[in-house]
Amino acid sequence: MGRLIIISNRLPxxxxxxxxxxxxxxxxxxxxxxxxxxxxxxxxxxxxxxGTARExxxxxxxxxxxxxxxxxxxxxxxxxxxVHAFYYGFSxxxxxxxxxxxPQYAVFEKRFWEGYRAVNLKFAEALYRxxxxxxVFWVHDYHLLLLPQFLREEFPTAKIGFFLHxxxxxxxxxxxxPWREEILQGMLGADLVxxxxxxxxxxxxxxxxxLLGYEHVLGEVVVGERRVRVDAFPMGIDYARFxxxxxxxxxxxEVARIRKSGELRVLLSIDRMDYTKGLVERLLxxxxxxxxxxxxxxxxxxxxxxxxxxxxxxxxRELKKQVDELIGQINxxxxxxxWTPIRYMYRTLPFQELLALYHAADVLLVTSLRDGMNxxxxxYVASKADGRGMVVLSEFxxxxxxxxxxxxxxxHDVTGxxxxxxxxxxxxxxxxxxxxxxxxxxLRRHDVHHWASSFLxxxxxSGETKVVPLGPEVRKQLLASFQKSSLRxxxxxxxxxxxxxxxxxxxxxxxxxxxxxLHRLAVLPGTEVVxxxxxxxxxxxxxxxxxxxxxxxxxxxWIRERGQPWRSWGANVDPSWKTKIRPIMEEFAERLxxxxxxxxxxxxxxxxxxxxxxxxxxxxxELKTTLVELTAHTELQxxxxxKVIEVKAGPFSKGQAVRKWLEGKRWEFILACGDDRTxxxxxxxxxxxxxxxxxxxxxxxxxxxxxxxxxxxRILAALLKP
Ligand code: GDG
Numbered sequence: 001m002g003r004l005i006i007i008s009n010r011l012p013x014x015x016x017x018x019x020x021x022x023x024x025x026x027x028x029x030x031x032x033x034x035x036x037x038x039x040x041x042x043x044x045x046x047x048x049x050x051g052t053a054r055e056x057x058x059x060x061x062x063x064x065x066x067x068x069x070x071x072x073x074x075x076x077x078x079x080x081x082x083v084h085a086f087y088y089g090f091s092x093x094x095x096x097x098x099x100x101x102x103p104q105y106a107v108f109e110k111r112f113w114e115g116y117r118a119v120n121l122k123f124a125e126a127l128y129r130x131x132x133x134x135x136v137f138w139v140h141d142y143h144l145l146l147l148p149q150f151l152r153e154e155f156p157t158a159k160i161g162f163f164l165h166x167x168x169x170x171x172x173x174x175x176x177x178p179w180r181e182e183i184l185q186g187m188l189g190a191d192l193v194x195x196x197x198x199x200x201x202x203x204x205x206x207x208x209x210x211l212l213g214y215e216h217v218l219g220e221v222v223v224g225e226r227r228v229r230v231d232a233f234p235m236g237i238d239y240a241r242f243x244x245x246x247x248x249x250x251x252x253x254e255v256a257r258i259r260k261s262g263e264l265r266v267l268l269s270i271d272r273m274d275y276t277k278g279l280v281e282r283l284l285x286x287x288x289x290x291x292x293x294x295x296x297x298x299x300x301x302x303x304x305x306x307x308x309x310x311x312x313x314x315x316x317r318e319l320k321k322q323v324d325e326l327i328g329q330i331n332x333x334x335x336x337x338x339w340t341p342i343r344y345m346y347r348t349l350p351f352q353e354l355l356a357l358y359h360a361a362d363v364l365l366v367t368s369l370r371d372g373m374n375x376x377x378x379x380y381v382a383s384k385a386d387g388r389g390m391v392v393l394s395e396f397x398x399x400x401x402x403x404x405x406x407x408x409x410x411x412h413d414v415t416g417x418x419x420x421x422x423x424x425x426x427x428x429x430x431x432x433x434x435x436x437x438x439x440x441x442x443l444r445r446h447d448v449h450h451w452a453s454s455f456l457x458x459x460x461x462s463g464e465t466k467v468v469p470l471g472p473e474v475r476k477q478l479l480a481s482f483q484k485s486s487l488r489x490x491x492x493x494x495x496x497x498x499x500x501x502x503x504x505x506x507x508x509x510x511x512x513x514x515x516x517x518l519h520r521l522a523v524l525p526g527t528e529v530v531x532x533x534x535x536x537x538x539x540x541x542x543x544x545x546x547x548x549x550x551x552x553x554x555x556x557x558w559i560r561e562r563g564q565p566w567r568s569w570g571a572n573v574d575p576s577w578k579t580k581i582r583p584i585m586e587e588f589a590e591r592l593x594x595x596x597x598x599x600x601x602x603x604x605x606x607x608x609x610x611x612x613x614x615x616x617x618x619x620x621x622e623l624k625t626t627l628v629e630l631t632a633h634t635e636l637q638x639x640x641x642x643k644v645i646e647v648k649a650g651p652f653s654k655g656q657a658v659r660k661w662l663e664g665k666r667w668e669f670i671l672a673c674g675d676d677r678t679x680x681x682x683x684x685x686x687x688x689x690x691x692x693x694x695x696x697x698x699x700x701x702x703x704x705x706x707x708x709x710x711x712x713x714r715i716l717a718a719l720l721k722p
Contacts (some may be wrong), residue, residue, distance in 0.1 A: 002042040002134030004456070006035055007123060009087070011073050014051035015064055022060050024054035024067065031165075033238045034448035038456070039072065046073050047127065053080040078119065085115020088312055091143045095316075098144060098173060099166050100276040100370040105315050108178050116194050117146060121185070124150035132511055133158045136459065137568040139190065141165045146182065161459040163233065166372040167398070168200040170662055174207045184208055191463035194233040195311045196373045196398040201230050210617045211322045215677075217699045224697065225469055226704075229462045233455045234402055235373050239447040242382035243440070245722065247359045248352030254359070265425055268361035270354070271368075272309035273346070275319050275657055278367035278394060278411040279306070283326045283342075285367070285417035290341060291566060293422055298339040299715045300425065302365075303357060305345045315603040329374050358383035363424040364391045367411040371397035377406070380445055387433035387440070390424040392417070405435035468523075468691060471705040475715060476625030478590040478671075478691055482719050485668035490716075491658050491682060492518075494540075496675030497695045498644055500709050503610045505598075510543050517713065520720055527561065530661060532654050533642065534678055536600040537566055555639070555648060555678050556657035557602035568601070569652040577636055581627070581647050588623045592616060605646040620645060641676040655681030662686075673712055674702075 012032030014025045026032075040045050049468075057064060061077065071513050089112030097105035124147055131151075136159045139147050146370065148162045160472045170618050174180060184207060187193055193202045205216045214221045221228045257600065267286070271277040286302055307322070310316045327342050334341050335581070349357075358364075362677075364380040374397040381391060383402065391406040393399065400408050407420045468474065482488060492498055498518075508520075508697040522529040525689065529549040533540060537553040537560070544551060551560040562567045583595065585606045589595040594610035627638045627647055639646045658672065662685075670690035672682050683692045683701040692702035695712055706712050 001133065001255050003042065004135060004136050004138065005047060005127070005131060006039060006045070006140070007047045007127070007147065008140040009091070010050055011046060011048035011068075011075065012036075012039075012049050013068070013073060015057070015068075015075075016052070017056075022057065022064050023070075033241070034235070034452045035138075037449065038452060044072065045130075046075075048076060049121065050075045053083055054078060055080055062396045071233070074126065079121075081121075082119050083434055084461075085112050086119035087143070088310070090116035092310055092313060095142045095145075095228060096166070098177060099274075101167075101169060102275060103173060103176060103586045104151055105275070106176075113179055116181075118323050120144055120146040121150055123147055126652060127151060128154050131155065131158075134455075135580050136162065138163070138456070147189075149186045152189035154208070158460055159463065160190045161192045161455060161462075162187055163192065163194040163455065164200070164372070165196070165223070165235070167206045167370055168195055168207075169208045170203050171210050172289070174203070175211065177263045180207070182417075183210055184212055188212075188214075188221065188228050191226070191228060192455070192459045193228060193230045194458075195230075196232065196234050197401055198232045200372075200398075201232050205230055210621070213613075214697075215699060220697045220699065222697065227463060229458065230459065231449055233447065233458075234398065236373070236443060236447040236449075236451045237375055237382060239382050239444045240448075242355070242358070242379050243385060243444070245355055246352075248350070251353045251356035252359060256359060265296075265300045265362045266330060266360050267300060267363050267365060267421065267425075268305075268357055268380075269302070269365040270305045270357070271307070273316060273320055273323070275315055276368055276370050279319070279323050280326060281369070281414055281417065282331060282365055282367040283323070284414045286342070287330045287333070288414060288418035289363060289421045290330075296425070297334065298336060300338075300341070302342045303342045303345075303361070304342055305349060305354075305357065306346050307345075308346060309602070315331075334336055355383060358388075362389060363421065364389065365421070366393045366397055366399070367409070367417065368394045368397045369411055370401070373398040375399075377403060379440045381406075381436060382443055384436060384440075387436040387577070388429055389436060390427055390432050392420045393425050402446070403439050405438050420701055431501075444625065457621060461528035462547060470705050470706050470711075471717070472702060475718075478715070479718055481691070482669050482671075483722075487665070487667050488527045488669035489661055489665075489667050489671070490521065490526075490527070490529045491532050491661075491670075491672040491686075492529065493654075493676075493679050493682075493695075494531055494535060494675035496709070497673050497679075497712060498531075501609065501642055501675075505607065505609075515544070515547060517543070517716055518549055519547050521716060522562075524720070528661070530658070532657060533677075534557075534603070534605075534644075534646070534673070536598075543562075550652065552657045554600050554603050555646075556598070556652035556654050557648070557650065559660065560658060569650065569656070575649070577647075577649055581630070581636075584626060584630070585623070586649075588619060592619050601650075602650055603646050603648045605644050606646045609643040616643075631643035639678055641678050653681040655680055655685035658682050659685050675709075 012027050016023055016025050029267055038044060038380060065075060093107045133155045137151055140163055148160050151160055208214050208221055219230045220232045324534045327344050331342055332703055356381050366374055368374060377391050377393055377399045393403055393406040393408050394411045395408050407424055409417050409420045411417060495501060495508055498514060502508050518529055531544055531549055532552040534555045537554055537558050540551045542552050548562055550562045558566050558568050581604055583599045585604055589597050589606055592611045592615060594607060595606055595608040598605045598607060626647060631638055635650060638650060639647050655702055670686055672690055673693045673695060674682055675695040680701050694700035694702040694705040
């Protein structure tokens with residue numbers, strides 16, 4: 001492995017104007033901590049924006065650059081215009097709201113998109129100058145969604161990882177983004193795409209399928225010749241730092257004083273001032289809690305730390321106003337001369353003070369409406385060494401999956417939230433300690449170092465098993481193996497394999513050259529050609545019936561060995577199932593212009609090659625769910641092929657059909673070629689040494705792939721040459 005190059009929008013240091021000129025300020029965010037040990041090793045590098053617009057540095061730039069480079073930071077200098085379009089624009093006014101389920105705040109502006117694209121390219125170009133194929137790239141977060149693909153273009157064999165720190169939304173939301181395909185393609189440039197939860201990973205895979213047509217198998221997507229792994233890596237915290245650091249003594253004393261004077265209980269919340277954090281819901285719930293529990297008057301104080309954020313964006317300024325007003329109202333409504341229920345701070349605190357707040361608080365409130373993970377919840381749990389604390393935690397924060405022992409709430413349910421506050425404040429110490437210990441143990445094991453090393457390990461292992469294109473070398477071996485074998489069988493799928501897929505199934509009729517090719521292969525001594533298709537018998541008979549080949553129709557429902565009559569494998573299946581399924585398929589075909597239903601003896605198929613692909617995606621998904629539910633616990637099977645969804649009666653498959661040819665025969669050469677999922681059964685049924693070829697793109701069990709039927713026909717023709 002070469003160098004590790006970490007790339008994030010912001011460097012973990014900022015360049016700031018101090019009294020003695022420009023100064024470097026180190027940030028101690030979770031990411032910086034998690035990756036610092038990797039960054040500190042060898043020649044590793046961190047690439048990102050140092051937080052100051054290029055113009056303001058002016059002549060000091062090269063000096064600052066030098067200092068940064070000495071610490072192995074490569075700065076990407078952004079102009080004020082670039083920051084405006086890329087950071088404040090597309091990142092924070094398009095992606096942020098959309099990915100957090102606030103479509104009403106998302107702006108779709110072309111110039112923001114162009115700025116975003118340009119800055120992603122700028123990062124890429126900086127890397128083109130200094131990196132090589134041997135480096136390992138780890139790209140972070142929503143600011144750089146296009147970067148993995150830009151890197152892939154220049155570094156085709158490098159290891160590229162991508163991690164998203166915020167949620168990935170469901171398809172219905174993501175599809176509103178005008179540049180949705182580019183974004184997905186951008187992310188798929190990586191070998192490994194990581195998210196905080198399986199839910200986000202599933203949404204991403206769903207979008208990739210719906211918008212790009214790539215299916216996944218166990219979280220693996222095939223893109224051209226590459227396999228991209230998609231997985232969950234929940235980010236942890238620097239557990240040791242929180243569990244063993246001492247809080248700021250002055251603040252600790254101050255909090256202890258507040259608590260003692262009147263046996264006060266302390267509620268705490270810490271967030272950036274952001275509309276995703278459920279601040280209004282939290283305040284309303286606290287209001288309701290106070291109204292419903294007069295016994296807590298003058299006995300509880302809510303310390304609310306809000307860190308200023310994105311103040312240039314309108315929604316953030318409006319939120320600040322709303323929160324300020326609400327706090328004023330609640331304090332006015334419930335407060336007394338000696339008691340202010342909400343103590344509000346709008347600033348950043350030094351780490352020791354933050355720690356003092358964690359130590360002091362009886363209850364932490366995390367009420368995010370959406371939150372990728374939420375590290376504050378984890379930090380609080382780690383900090384409460386005596387275990388006497390509780391978290392009221394939103395089910396919409398990624399952290400809730402790892403902290404089910406917290407009081408998990410729906411923040412939209414204000415009354416439920418108020419009840420959870422009461423429950424947390426009145427929970428026995430014994431129960432709190434019990435719950436906290438379980439959470440602490442989990443967080444200790446899955447800390448930020450564990451997170452970074454698991455991701456990098458997975459990245460190292462990813463992309464190892466490439467689908468091998470059938471290049472000239474393999475082709476030579478295949479031909480040689482064919483020539484020297486005296487007993488040979490060729491299993492060939494028809495549509496998409498021997499002929500390209502066409503919008504009208506009847507138009508896929510074999511041309512004269514194809515018939516001649518199959519004929520000449522089938523009469524070679526010791527050679528059997530089997531066309532293994534999903535088509536009905538009648539069609540295969542009409543098109544290929546006169547050739548000396550064997551035929552398999554309806555995905556194995558019918559078999560016609562060379563020179564023999566057709567035999568069925570599904571003869572015992574009661575055909576009454578069709579009366580139930582056919583009307584459903586027809587109803588869907590009706591709703592999807594261009595789709596039609598085909599009835600075969602053992603199969604009903606809905607073809608949608610001619611339908612609008614966008615319309616088809618949603619509808620076919622719905623049809624598939626309906627069919628799978630209806631056919632559960634029956635002999636019926638639902639299959640998806642290329643632009644066709646079928647229900648088939650009986651346990652036969654292309655796999656079973658080819659197995660028939662294997663029984664008792666000692667084939668020296670086996671070739672199987674297919675293009676869609678029904679052919680995978682065939683690949684799986686064959687012995688390891690068989691030459692299995694997938695025609696076209698997608699996940700496959702086959703050993704090799706060819707891009708187009710044309711290439712396959714060329715290879716088949718080459719078999720004829722002595
Ligand atoms: C993203 C995702 C995901 C906060 N105020 C102060 C302060 N902090 C520190 C906390 C914590 C961090 O900032 C905030 O972490 P979060 O997880 O809550 O959110 P973000 O980092 O903004 O955002 C989020 C995260 O990425 C990681 O993937 O969890 O869902 O939105 O570490 O301690 N630190 C100090 N003073 C403060 O006033 N010193």
